[in-house]
Amino acid sequence: MQFTFAATKRVEQGTGASRRLRRAGVIPGIIYGANKDAINVNFDHNELFHLLRNEKFHSSVVTADVEGSKESVILRATQWHPFRPVVLHLDFQRVDASQKLHTKVPLHFLNAEVSPGVKLEGGIVSHVLTDLDVTCLPADLPEFIEVDLKDLSGGHSLHVSQLKLPKGVEVVHHGEGDPVVATILQVRGSGTDDAAGEAAAPAA
Structure with a gap:
């Protein structure tokens, strides 16, 4: 099964900015690795929330479409709200097809x-x-x-x-x-x- 989801680059930084994003139904996150610069990104909460409910999403190489640029990534960390079904932050690592x-x-x-x-x-x-x-x-x-x-x-x-x-x-x-x-x-x-x-x- 192939998973593809959208992401946009995030300019605003800091706790206050992240709080505003979450209120707007957006998850702040990061994509890093593969000898490239890390980029701060945003994800649609509803889209990623439903993907996270699929066990296969957690152990698959997935595709992040960052404003038209596709990145092969794997989920590395998910931060949840302590008692509400809300995703607070996501970390994805880039995947190099030639590296284990x-x-x-x-x-x-x-x-x-x-x-x-x-x-x-x-x-x-x-x-x-x-x-x-x-x-x-x-x-x-x-x-x-x-x-x-x-x-x-x-x-x-x-x-x-x-x-x-x-x-x-x-x-x-x-x-x-x-x-x-x-x-x-x-x-x-x-x-x-x-x-x-x-x-x-x-x-x-």
């Missing part, structure tokens, strides 16, 4: 309901991670990474090293070890525990 980028990609969990730990043992899936730090060329950036839980049993975990990554995508490791992505928690009194309890019970 480092970003977070959401995880999509599949087949939890048919995994042995859930279907046969009555366990509950715990999502330890919901996204993954990756590095790749912009053309290889996936919208999400699938996590298949179909073979996971109760009391067992699935680790980052077990994920099937799209071509050209590498995990960015933080520290040592192999982080847990998901695990199935066994619920007391369910599944195999019930069977064991019945076997141990004395005959009537």
Whole structure:
């Protein structure tokens, strides 16, 4: 899916100017990176608010049309109002097609309901991670990474090293070890525990 949105260059600076823009339905922001000067810009609040509700927008290379000049960018930071559904500021980083980028990609969990730990043992899936730090060329950036839980049993975990990554995508490791992505928690009194309890019970 391709995302394109409009932006205009911003001349006014300062807290007071930003406050006036927000009252007029405009989001102040910035576009930077790729060895070019950063530019202060404005976005239409309604347009960007709806785009931000789409998960794919957060992990895709998107196009900012700045007064007719198109920039390939990726969303880096979003500042929200503390309690109102209002976007206060947006940061976008330019993307160079020849340079790898480092970003977070959401995880999509599949087949939890048919995994042995859930279907046969009555366990509950715990999502330890919901996204993954990756590095790749912009053309290889996936919208999400699938996590298949179909073979996971109760009391067992699935680790980052077990994920099937799209071509050209590498995990960015933080520290040592192999982080847990998901695990199935066994619920007391369910599944195999019930069977064991019945076997141990004395005959009537």
